[in-house]
Amino acid sequence: MRILYLAMKDLSQIIRQKKSALFLLILPVLFTGLLGAVFTRNGQEDPRLPVALAMRDAGALGAYYETLLGYSDTIHPTAPGQTDAASLEQLVRSQKAAAAVIIPEGFSRQTLAGESPRLTVIVDRNAPAGQAADRAIQLAATRLLGAVQTARLGAEAHGPFGSEAARQEYLLASLADAVRAWRDPLVRVTARPAGTGNAAADGFAQASPGMMVFFATIGMITPGYLLLAERRSRTLARMLTTDIRRAEIIAGHTLAMFVAGFLQVILLTLFGQAAFGLDYWRDPAALLLMAGVLALWSAAFGLLIGTLARDENQVVLLVMGATLVFGFVGGAFFPLDLAGAAYAAVGRMMPSAWAIRGFQDIILRAAGWKTVTGPAAILVLYALAFYALAVLRFQSDAAR
Amino acid sequence: MTSTNAIQVKGLKKNYNGFPAVHNLEFTVREGEIFSLLGPNGAGKSTTISMLSCLLPPSGGDALIAGHSITRASGSVKRTIGVVPQEIALYDDLSAHQNLVFWGRMYGLRGSRLSRRVDEVLDLTGLADRRHDRAGLYSGGMQRRLNIGIALLHEPRIVIFDEPTVGIDPQSRRRILDGVKEINARGVTVLYTTHYMEEAQELSHRIAIMDHGRLIAQGTHNELMRMVGGLHRITLTLSRKPAGLLALWRMLAGVHSVSEEGERVRLLVQDSTRVLPTLFESAAREETHITGMDIQEPDLEAVFLHLTGKALRD
Ligand SMILES: Nc1ncnc2c1ncn2[C@@H]1O[C@H](COP(=O)(O)OP(=O)(O)O)[C@@H](O)[C@H]1O
Ligand SMILES: [Mg+2]
Numbered sequence: 001m002r003i004l005y006l007a008m009k010d011l012s013q014i015i016r017q018k019k020s021a022l023f024l025l026i027l028p029v030l031f032t033g034l035l036g037a038v039f040t041r042n043g044q045e046d047p048r049l050p051v052a053l054a055m056r057d058a059g060a061l062g063a064y065y066e067t068l069l070g071y072s073d074t075i076h077p078t079a080p081g082q083t084d085a086a087s088l089e090q091l092v093r094s095q096k097a098a099a100a101v102i103i104p105e106g107f108s109r110q111t112l113a114g115e116s117p118r119l120t121v122i123v124d125r126n127a128p129a130g131q132a133a134d135r136a137i138q139l140a141a142t143r144l145l146g147a148v149q150t151a152r153l154g155a156e157a158h159g160p161f162g163s164e165a166a167r168q169e170y171l172l173a174s175l176a177d178a179v180r181a182w183r184d185p186l187v188r189v190t191a192r193p194a195g196t197g198n199a200a201a202d203g204f205a206q207a208s209p210g211m212m213v214f215f216a217t218i219g220m221i222t223p224g225y226l227l228l229a230e231r232r233s234r235t236l237a238r239m240l241t242t243d244i245r246r247a248e249i250i251a252g253h254t255l256a257m258f259v260a261g262f263l264q265v266i267l268l269t270l271f272g273q274a275a276f277g278l279d280y281w282r283d284p285a286a287l288l289l290m291a292g293v294l295a296l297w298s299a300a301f302g303l304l305i306g307t308l309a310r311d312e313n314q315v316v317l318l319v320m321g322a323t324l325v326f327g328f329v330g331g332a333f334f335p336l337d338l339a340g341a342a343y344a345a346v347g348r349m350m351p352s353a354w355a356i357r358g359f360q361d362i363i364l365r366a367a368g369w370k371t372v373t374g375p376a377a378i379l380v381l382y383a384l385a386f387y388a389l390a391v392l393r394f395q396s397d398a399a400r
Numbered sequence: 401m402t403s404t405n406a407i408q409v410k411g412l413k414k415n416y417n418g419f420p421a422v423h424n425l426e427f428t429v430r431e432g433e434i435f436s437l438l439g440p441n442g443a444g445k446s447t448t449i450s451m452l453s454c455l456l457p458p459s460g461g462d463a464l465i466a467g468h469s470i471t472r473a474s475g476s477v478k479r480t481i482g483v484v485p486q487e488i489a490l491y492d493d494l495s496a497h498q499n500l501v502f503w504g505r506m507y508g509l510r511g512s513r514l515s516r517r518v519d520e521v522l523d524l525t526g527l528a529d530r531r532h533d534r535a536g537l538y539s540g541g542m543q544r545r546l547n548i549g550i551a552l553l554h555e556p557r558i559v560i561f562d563e564p565t566v567g568i569d570p571q572s573r574r575r576i577l578d579g580v581k582e583i584n585a586r587g588v589t590v591l592y593t594t595h596y597m598e599e600a601q602e603l604s605h606r607i608a609i610m611d612h613g614r615l616i617a618q619g620t621h622n623e624l625m626r627m628v629g630g631l632h633r634i635t636l637t638l639s640r641k642p643a644g645l646l647a648l649w650r651m652l653a654g655v656h657s658v659s660e661e662g663e664r665v666r667l668l669v670q671d672s673t674r675v676l677p678t679l680f681e682s683a684a685r686e687e688t689h690i691t692g693m694d695i696q697e698p699d700l701e702a703v704f705l706h707l708t709g710k711a712l713r714d
Pocket of ligand 2: 445446486562563
């Protein structure tokens with residue numbers, strides 16, 4: 001019970017501090033907006049990789065193929081000025097296009113006749129963008145052929161047609177259905193390139209979780225400061241003259257920090273969902289799990305700062321110092337994929353990197369709670385380590 | 401006296417990295433009395449208080465508080481005592497009311513008892529009409545009073561004050577001293593530390609004098625005075641000096657000596673309050689007016705000077 005009263009007292013003190021609203025909510029919202037806009041570069045521009053499409057087929061299937069390419073999350077088809085093979089190759093080599101595709105003449109006719117005409121794909125398979133584009137091109141082709149197969153099987157089951165024209169008409173109609181279905185597929189296969197380019201695809205999918213994690217620790221400035229003030233003003237000593245136990249005092253302060261951090265994450269994800277359309281809340285269990293472990297980690301961090309700092313300046317210095325390391329090394333400001341291999345390897349060990357990864361799993365990869373248990377478990381381990389250090393430090397300090 | 405012991409200190413010691421801040425302390429506080437620890441800054445008063453309130457583990461010895469050992473039953477000790485720390489220990493971003501409610505809860509008070517005690521303490525400390533103002537905006541004296549009030553919330557049988565009047569105006573100090581007496585009058589045992597001899601003298605039933613971590617003397621005020629002879633010095637200015645009068649005074653019980661110093665007469669007496677009326681009466685019978693009078697009581701300052709060879713406040 002005393003733990004609860006202590007936490008309530010802390011929270012009412014946190015709310016009283018004007019800085020709290022700034023660090024917990026206002027700054028992260030501003031930074032997410034700024035950084036997200038920077039990464040999105042130009043809102044008008046299509047963020048997907050351009051693929052030059054040379055259309056030499058006059059039939060319906062060429063057009064369907066173009067449509068299917070357009071449904072991709074990774075690439076978008078563009079019409080090149082010159083469609084000869086040499087010009088297309090030049091486009092790819094100069095990286096103006098991630099790949100080029102030539103749809104040969106008679107593509108529709110041959111395909112409907114049951115033959116398999118060849119698509120010509122020009123791509124640099126050593127470039128991550130090329131690999132991603134290649135996969136998307138293959139995927140669209142597979143889908144088209146699948147749709148054709150399905151339509152033909154359907155036609156067979158339908159039985160004899162009055163004329164070949166009627167059969168063709170039937171085939172095309174069911175093809176159109178199949179293509180339309182791919183626009184909103186039940187199972188979405190997204191091919192994400194391992195290299196550059198994609199982060200720009202959604203600046204807010206980087207900025208929102210990045211800033212949320214960055215400000216989770218910055219938000220601990222006021223709670224950390226309140227804990228320091230309690231130690232210094234001897235209110236902590238006074239508390240120890242009541243028969244409350246040390247463990248209860250630590251638990252009360254931790255609880256207050258946890259609640260503050262948890263509410264911060266909840267509000268920021270709601271904001272990210274409403275303002276940037278990031279689907280944080282698709283699976284509430286996954287989000288609550290990540291919000292809980294992030295708040296647990298930042299609370300342990302706040303407790304450690306509050307017990308380590310000797311004065312107000314140290315609170316700010318320690319929080320900002322640690323947060324900058326967590327933030328820059330851990331990939332809060334730019335995707336670790338953009339960094340060099342060594343940098344990224346170190347970065348991926350940061351608790352912040354695991355937190356960001358958990359939230360990105362949710363918004364980019366529609367992860368359920370089981371998928372994020374990995375990042376969550378690592379954050380819990382970090383939280384326990386910080387917590388243990390804080391408790392050790394607190395015990396020796398309170399015995400003064 | 402058949403009273404029991406509220407606090408019994410037995411060979412209490414504290415070393416800070418080898419430096420003996422408190423050394424083999426022995427004293428007893430009886431139930432219902434005000435007992436003062438008097439000593440200059442650095443004497444070891446706060447260290448002693450910290451050990452008695454179970455904040456600091458002793459390096460040796462023990463103490464019983466209402467029969468509970470501070471080393472073995474800290475929980476029971478903490479529930480028995482109220483501690484007024486030397487520093488102002490409250491949340492200055494919260495109001496007096498919020499502070500009292502919070503601390504009351506920390507002391508385990510709930511519900512109607514909590515709200516009753518909060519109101520009573522607000523009245524006692526005279527903070528009732530400023531109860532909703534932030535404590536940080538209070539004057540030093542008001543903060544001191546709140547600091548004291550918090551320690552009284554759970555109606556402890558024993559209250560320990562650590563220099564509660566340091567750095568405040570005379571009016572607030574008066575209020576606090578009266579408050580201590582009032583609490584004591586309600587049956588609460590008080591252990592009071594101070595480096596002001598006037599406070600120890602005014603408040604205490606018994607006094608222990610501390611210096612360099614050791615007790616150098618203890619007893620009632622009178623007992624301590626006897627250590628320095630305990631004689632009051634009375635200097636009188638008379639309208640005339642009949643020889644018979646001075647001879648009569650020399651024969652009075654309690655008068656040690658009478659000497660003439662020019663216009664004045666100096667007497668050394670055991671107890672000025674008992675002797676003075678007789679002096680006035682006999683002078684009136686001899687038609688002599690006492691036109692001036694100066695009484696010098698022996699004080700604790702003199703005791704401290706006598707025992708340590710230095711002044712209490714330096
Ligand atoms: N935490 C500490 N570490 C080392 N020395 C201390 C500590 N606290 C007090 N002292 C020393 O112990 C002595 C007694 O201090 P204290 O109990 O505060 O005296 P008082 O309350 O009578 O002024 C002083 O010499 C002081 O410097
Ligand atoms: Mg002191």
